[in-house]
Amino acid sequence: MHNIQVKALLKRSFAILGICIMLAALLGGCASKKVDDPLADVKTYKDLNDPKYRVGVCNGTTEGAICEEVIPKAQRLYYNSYVDLLTAVESHKVDAIVGDDMTWIYYNVQTGGKIRILDGFLKPYEFGYIFSKKARGKELRDQLNEFLGKLEAEGTLEEITHIWMDESGARTLSVDYKSLPAKNGVVKVATTSTGPPFTYIENGIITGLDIDVISRFCQEYGYGLEVTDMQFDGLIPAVSTGKYDIGASAITITDERKESVDFSEPYYFGGTTAAVYNVNYGSDKSFPEKIKDSFRKTFIKEHRYRLFISGIIVTLLITLLSALFGTLLGFAVYMLCRNGNRAANAVTKICVRIIQMLPVIVMLMIFYYIVFANAPVSGAFVSTIVFSLTFGASVFGMLTSSINTIDRGQTEAAYALGFSNLRTFFKIVLPQAMKFFLPSYKSELVALIKATAVVGYIAVQDLTRVGDIVRSRTYEAFFPIISVAVIYFIMAWILILIVDRIEIKIDPKRRKRDDILKGVKTND
Numbered sequence: 001m002h003n004i005q006v007k008a009l010l011k012r013s014f015a016i017l018g019i020c021i022m023l024a025a026l027l028g029g030c031a032s033k034k035v036d037d038p039l040a041d042v043k044t045y046k047d048l049n050d051p052k053y054r055v056g057v058c059n060g061t062t063e064g065a066i067c068e069e070v071i072p073k074a075q076r077l078y079y080n081s082y083v084d085l086l087t088a089v090e091s092h093k094v095d096a097i098v099g100d101d102m103t104w105i106y107y108n109v110q111t112g113g114k115i116r117i118l119d120g121f122l123k124p125y126e127f128g129y130i131f132s133k134k135a136r137g138k139e140l141r142d143q144l145n146e147f148l149g150k151l152e153a154e155g156t157l158e159e160i161t162h163i164w165m166d167e168s169g170a171r172t173l174s175v176d177y178k179s180l181p182a183k184n185g186v187v188k189v190a191t192t193s194t195g196p197p198f199t200y201i202e203n204g205i206i207t208g209l210d211i212d213v214i215s216r217f218c219q220e221y222g223y224g225l226e227v228t229d230m231q232f233d234g235l236i237p238a239v240s241t242g243k244y245d246i247g248a249s250a251i252t253i254t255d256e257r258k259e260s261v262d263f264s265e266p267y268y269f270g271g272t273t274a275a276v277y278n279v280n281y282g283s284d285k286s287f288p289e290k291i292k293d294s295f296r297k298t299f300i301k302e303h304r305y306r307l308f309i310s311g312i313i314v315t316l317l318i319t320l321l322s323a324l325f326g327t328l329l330g331f332a333v334y335m336l337c338r339n340g341n342r343a344a345n346a347v348t349k350i351c352v353r354i355i356q357m358l359p360v361i362v363m364l365m366i367f368y369y370i371v372f373a374n375a376p377v378s379g380a381f382v383s384t385i386v387f388s389l390t391f392g393a394s395v396f397g398m399l400t401s402s403i404n405t406i407d408r409g410q411t412e413a414a415y416a417l418g419f420s421n422l423r424t425f426f427k428i429v430l431p432q433a434m435k436f437f438l439p440s441y442k443s444e445l446v447a448l449i450k451a452t453a454v455v456g457y458i459a460v461q462d463l464t465r466v467g468d469i470v471r472s473r474t475y476e477a478f479f480p481i482i483s484v485a486v487i488y489f490i491m492a493w494i495l496i497l498i499v500d501r502i503e504i505k506i507d508p509k510r511r512k513r514d515d516i517l518k519g520v521k522t523n524d
């Protein structure tokens with residue numbers, strides 16, 4: 001039976017993958033047909049200042065405030081990354097997108113002109129590195145400012161910028177930051193792999209202009225270097241709380257941000273631009289060629305399949321550890337409260353209710369940036385704690401409701417036969433309650449593996465975050481998203497199969513006769 005279920009799982013998975021790929025290709029084919037441009041009259045960003053236009057901006061950036069100031073009449077829609085913005089404008093969820101000039105230029109080079117960049121800057125900007133306002137942050141800021149001044153005086157800063165901005169050039173880090181000797185300690189850098197040229201992942205290594213400059217700085221001052229990828233809107237909280245020493249990801253210098261963090265001297269000057277989708281963009285590739293090219297870019301190029309494997313491992317590790325510790329925690333709390341007094345039970349129920357009512361992402365932020373603000377723990381560790389608490393609260397509730405379904409007469413009969421309290425619970429009550437508990441447990445387990453998709457907000461490179469990273473390099477939405485969806489589907493199904501086997505083992509109605517009578521003499 002188990003083999004049949006596995007085969008069915010694989011067949012359904014491949015069928016779903018095939019259907020999704022076909023739909024993605026069809027949608028992509030429809031989007032590439034040449035049609036009249038409804039935004040043909042929109043030539044500059046000023047033309048977007050109309051309530052009928054939907055403008056996409058990125059969370060955590062200054063672009064929302066810039067749009068509010070420069071084109072206040074336009075509708076503003078917020079997305080998590082530049083890749084999401086590009087996907088939104090391509091699928092006509094928004095009419096225009098606002099972002100860094102170099103990001104849009106690089107995207108056009110890679111795609112052959114998929115967007116049309118409007119004339120003029122909404123606002124010029126300066127990029128800088130961010131530091132905490134603590135003593136450690138001020139020391140590093142002064143050192144980096146000195147280093148940037150030296151690079152500028154020598155002309156090296158302009159040379160570095162040219163290398164990474166040249167779309168046709170071969171970009172490579174001048175320093176292997178993973179092997180830097182930590183003579184004067186380790187500098188922890190938080191960044192966001194939004195895509196070239198500033199920060200992105202290539203061959204499994206976080207690279208880009210920002211990382212190149214920081215690597216040279218650490219080499220000059222005898223620091224080791226640790227680079228962590230996270231969501232952009234988590235950079236300032238991560239640095240301001242001291243979890244990381246430096247934030248580096250094309251961060252615009254603003255007065256509002258200066259209230260939370262200190263900035264280095266600017267190292268790049270550019271501008272915020274707007275772009276619309278080029279409706280006359282088309283591809284000459286056939287359907288099979290598109291599928292082959294998407295597969296190659298998603299999994300083969302730069303060995304990106306390794307990213308997916310690492311993301312799967314992280315997701316499974318957090319899920320399984322949280323399920324294990326959460327189950328033990330929920331069971332332990334139930335056992336402590338089973339015969340407890342009313343006051344103790346009331347306190348426990350309040351704590352459980354608080355955990356159940358708080359959104360998981362809020363709990364992750366609280367534990368990562370407040371509870372463990374000064375503790376040298378990883379985001380994966382914090383994620384395991386948070387999901388263990390939430391899963392434990394669910395287990396406590398499921399145990400309570402399942403055991404309450406068992407008739408009180410069962411317990412009284414066991415007491416009459418001389419059973420102790422614990423023996424009655426483990427031998428009589430709990431085995432009967434398990435058939436009510438496991439179906440709910442199975443559902444919560446599936447919900448747990450899906451809920452882990454938000455851990456990327458606290459610098460955990462899980463499966464969902466890996467999908468975002470790959471999208472930031474391929475500039476394709478459908479194939480990476482579909483791949484992530486199918487992988488989640490397979491992992492959830494495997495967990496369901498495991499729990500199903502446990503259900504069969506403990507349910508007399510579903511067990512084999514030989515298993516039920518194992519150890520029982522039937523020939524007397």
